[in-house]
Amino acid sequence: MDGINASVSRHLGLALKGADKTEHGRCRMTLKADKGRSGVHIDPAFYSGILYLSRPEDCARPGAGGTDFFRHKRTGLERVPANGAELAASGYADLDTLVGDVVNKDTTQAGKWERVMRVPMRFNRLVLFSPWQFHNAAPGFGTDAESARLVMLLFFGRAAG
Incomplete structure (x- = not known):
């Protein structure tokens, strides 16, 4: 991990x-038959990353699960506001209320979200993004450990210094 x-x-x-x-x-690891417990979400980090580790031949299958990014239909937001002006424009008084009403309330309600982008899965591809963007894993695939969607989750904080 140090590297x-x-x-x-x-x-x-x-x-x-x-x-x-x-x-x-x-x-x-996520198999095709697996169903996640959460849906569209944000991460508790300064930066988020996903390192795709599935075999190249499995990544090449149609619809192989990369990472999806979303817009919340009711608010039009694609991420949690980054500053006070954006928060005020969103109509929410504070971040906790926004996160509770948008992310936590609608996380598993697929109809509340519109996918705006899918980053395709490619072996050894590292995707880095703001953890405040609304995102979720694309569907899993495969029927066993050899053919499943395999990723390494990376959540970065700022180091002292």
Whole structure:
């Protein structure tokens, strides 16, 4: 993990570490038949990353699960506002209320979201993005550990210094 943390820090020009109380560096396998417990969400981090580890031949299958990004239909938001002006424009008085009413309330309500982009899965591709963007894993695939969607989850916090 030290090598991944150092490489991402170098590429972004920021001192980063694994975010506290996250699954930074953990791998997740998802079969086609698996159903996730959450839906569209945000992450408790400074930066989020997904490293795709599935075999190239499995990534090449039609619809192979990359990462999806969404717009919340009712509010038109694609992410949690980044500053006070954006928050005021959203019509919410504070971030906690917005997150509760938009993300937490609608996370598993597919009809409340519109997919705006899918980053395709490619072996060894690292996708870095703002954790405040509304996102979710694309559907899993495969029938066993060899053919399943396999990713490494990365949640970065700022390192001291």
